[in-house]
Amino acid sequence: MIRPLFFAFLAGLLPLLAAPPNIVLIMTDDQGYWDTGISGNPHISTPHMDRIAREGVQFTRFYAAPVCAPTRAGVMTGRYYLRTGLYNTRFGGDTLGKNEITVAQLLKRANYRTGLFGKWHLGKYHGYQPQQRGFDEFLGHYHGHIERYEFADQLVHNGHPVKTRGYVSELFTDAAMDFISATHKQTDQPFLCTLMFNAPHSPWVLDTSHYGQPEGDKLLTKYLAKNMPIREARIYALIERVDQNIGRLLAHLKTLGIERDTLVIFMSDNGGVSKFWKGGLRGNKAGVHEGGVRSPFYARWPGTIPAGSKVEAQTSHVDLLPTFCELAEAPLPNDRQLDGKSFASLLKTGRGKQHQPYVYHTWDRYTPNPDKRWSVSDQRWKLIGLFTKTKPDPTKWQLYDLQADPGETKNIAGQHPVEARRLRKAFTDWFSEVTAGQTYRPVPIPVGHDMRPVELQPSWATWTGPHINYTFDGYDWDTIDSWKTKGEQAVWQLEVAQAGRYAVTLHYGCAPLLAGGTLRLSAKSQSLDHKVRATVTAEQFSQFPAGALNLPAGKTTFKATIHHAGSGEFMRLNGIHLQRLPNSR
Ligand SMILES: [Ca+2]
CATH class of the missing domain: 3.40.720.10 (Alkaline Phosphatase, subunit A)
Incomplete structure (x- = not known):
C-alpha cells in the first residue's frame, strides 16, 4: 500500500x-x-x-x-x-x-x-x-x-x-x-x-x-x-x-x-x-x-x-x-x-x-474621452456608449445581455436601469483612475544618442497654416504637404541627448514648376535657409543637405517654416534627418 x-x-x-x-x-x-x-x-x-x-x-x-x-x-x-x-x-x-x-x-x-x-x-x-x-x-x-x-x-x-x-x-x-x-x-x-x-x-x-x-x-x-x-x-x-x-x-x-x-x-x-x-x-x-x-x-x-x-x-x-x-x-x-x-x-x-469582474474598452484617436465610444462588460451584461457630443446622454446607452444575445441585437437598457447605472459607474471610476496624471502628448523625439541620423517624421509634427496638410500614407511614406504661404509651419519637439552641431538633411519632393521657395529651419535662436529644389515629380522624394545647426542638450523645439513662398505647393516633406557631427560639442 x-x-x-x-x-x-x-x-x-x-x-x-x-x-x-x-x-x-x-x-x-x-x-x-x-x-x-x-x-x-x-x-x-x-x-x-x-x-x-x-x-x-x-x-x-x-x-x-x-x-x-x-x-x-x-x-x-x-x-x-x-x-x-x-x-x-x-x-x-x-x-x-x-x-x-x-x-x-x-x-x-x-x-x-x-x-x-x-x-x-x-x-x-x-x-x-x-x-x-x-x-x-x-x-x-x-x-x-x-x-x-x-x-x-x-x-x-x-x-x-x-x-x-x-x-x-x-x-x-x-x-x-x-x-x-x-x-x-x-x-x-x-x-x-x-x-x-x-x-x-x-x-x-x-x-x-x-x-x-x-x-x-x-x-x-x-x-x-x-x-x-x-x-x-x-x-x-x-x-x-x-x-x-x-x-x-x-x-x-x-x-x-x-x-x-x-x-x-x-x-x-x-x-x-x-x-x-x-x-x-x-x-x-x-x-x-x-x-x-x-x-x-x-x-x-x-x-x-x-x-x-x-x-x-x-x-x-x-x-x-x-x-x-x-x-x-x-x-x-x-x-x-x-x-x-x-x-x-x-x-x-x-x-x-x-x-x-469587468472588462473596459474605449477608443478615440486624439483625446481619450469617457463619453465617446466606450463599453464595459461583466460576465453577463455589457453597456455601450457612442459619440455623445456634449455631455453624457444616458438615453443613448445600449445594454446587452451577452449570454442571451451575444450578437448585441436587443438593447435592453430601458428594462434594466440599475444594471446600466452600475456598469456606467464602473466605467467612469475606471476611466478616472487610468487617465489620472496623463497628458497624452507625443514624447519628444530623442536625438543625438549616437552618430546615426534621426528622422523627424511628419506624423510627429504639429502644423499650422491655412493650407498645410498632413497625408497619412503608411508612416514612412507620410508627408507634410499642400502648404503655400509664408509662415506656414511644421514643428517637432526634440530631446537632445548631447549638445553639438547637427547636420540637417531634408527629404522631399517638389514638382519642377513649383520649386524656388525658401524653407527656414530653426531651433532656439539659430536658423538656416534652404532654397527648395525640384524633383522629377512631387511624389519622388530626394535628399537635400540643408546645412547644420547647433543644438543644446535637453528639450528643444525644431521648426520648419515657409520663409519665401514658391509658386504653388511648397514641397511634399517626407522627413527631416538630424545627425550629430563628429567632434562637436
Ligand atoms: Ca490590428
Whole structure:
C-alpha cells in the first residue's frame, strides 16, 4: 500500500517541480474572432490555428482593445493602454511610456531568452525600441503597418535597418523558428518568443513571384471561387498564409522535442476587418461592440492543458503579463497598478466561468474621452456608449445581455436601469483612475544618442497654416504637404541627448514648376535657409543637405517654416534627418 501512495505523492509534486515553460505568443493583426475554421466559419481554412484550440483550450470571451497599439501596450505591460502614456496608433501617440515595464523585461529577470518578430507598434525612437524594452532579439517593424510584404520595407534588426527577402509571414516565422532552435540548442534558458504577424492588416498584399504561381495567388484564386469580394478573399488568403506558417512552427517544436515544454498561444490584436462571415457578432475593428474587441484565443500545452477544453470566463489581453509571470515564476512589479490578473489556473484546468469582474474598452484617436465610444462588460451584461457630443446622454446607452444575445441585437437598457447605472459607474471610476496624471502628448523625439541620423517624421509634427496638410500614407511614406504661404509651419519637439552641431538633411519632393521657395529651419535662436529644389515629380522624394545647426542638450523645439513662398505647393516633406557631427560639442 505504501508504494502506490508514495508514487501518487510524487506525481502530485511533479507539476510543482516542472520547469517554467517556453512561451510562444502568436498574434495576428486585424483577424476577427470569426476568421478561423474552429469558430464555425465555413468559408475559411485555418487547420493549424484550429489545431492549437483542438489540442488545447479555447477562450471564448477573450478581449483585445479595439485597435492595434493599445492591445500591444496592454499585452506588454499588463495595464490598460491609457495608463501607459500610449493613446494613439499614429502621431507619436503610439509610444509606450518610458517608465513602463514589459513582460519581456520581467521574464528576462527569470532567465528567459526573449524575442519579438514582426510588428512592434510601441515606439520607434531611441529608448523605445524592442531591444531596449527587454527583447534580446528583434526583427520587424516599428509602425502600425508596412507597405511591401515581399522584400518587406521598413524592417529593422535590433535598431538597425536591414534588407530581407521572401514573403513577410514566412520571414517572421523563420526568424521565430531560428530563435527557438538557437535558444534550445545553445542555451539552457527557456524562451519567450512573440511572433507578431502584420497580416492580415491592410494593404492586404499576398506573395508575388518571379517564377510560377506564388502561394498567395493560389489561395486568392481559391477564395475568389467562393464568390466573395476581392477584399475579403485577400484577407482570407492572408490568414491562411499565416496559418501555413503556424503549421511550420508547430512542426518545428515537435522536431525539437519541446512540444510538452512549450505553451503556444494564438490570438489577434483587435476585432476583425473582414465582413463576409461574422458568426453573428456585431461590429468590426475600432468599435466597441463584440466584433471590435473579441479576439480568438487558443492555447496549447500538451500534457498540461486538457485538449479540447473551453473557458467562457471573460479574460483580457492585460491578463497575459501576470499569467506569463506566474508560469515563469517571475515576480510582478510591486510599484504600480496592474490591471491584469493571472489566468494560469484557467489555462491549466481548461475550465473557468468567472475571471475579470469587468472588462473596459474605449477608443478615440486624439483625446481619450469617457463619453465617446466606450463599453464595459461583466460576465453577463455589457453597456455601450457612442459619440455623445456634449455631455453624457444616458438615453443613448445600449445594454446587452451577452449570454442571451451575444450578437448585441436587443438593447435592453430601458428594462434594466440599475444594471446600466452600475456598469456606467464602473466605467467612469475606471476611466478616472487610468487617465489620472496623463497628458497624452507625443514624447519628444530623442536625438543625438549616437552618430546615426534621426528622422523627424511628419506624423510627429504639429502644423499650422491655412493650407498645410498632413497625408497619412503608411508612416514612412507620410508627408507634410499642400502648404503655400509664408509662415506656414511644421514643428517637432526634440530631446537632445548631447549638445553639438547637427547636420540637417531634408527629404522631399517638389514638382519642377513649383520649386524656388525658401524653407527656414530653426531651433532656439539659430536658423538656416534652404532654397527648395525640384524633383522629377512631387511624389519622388530626394535628399537635400540643408546645412547644420547647433543644438543644446535637453528639450528643444525644431521648426520648419515657409520663409519665401514658391509658386504653388511648397514641397511634399517626407522627413527631416538630424545627425550629430563628429567632434562637436
Ligand atoms: Ca490590428
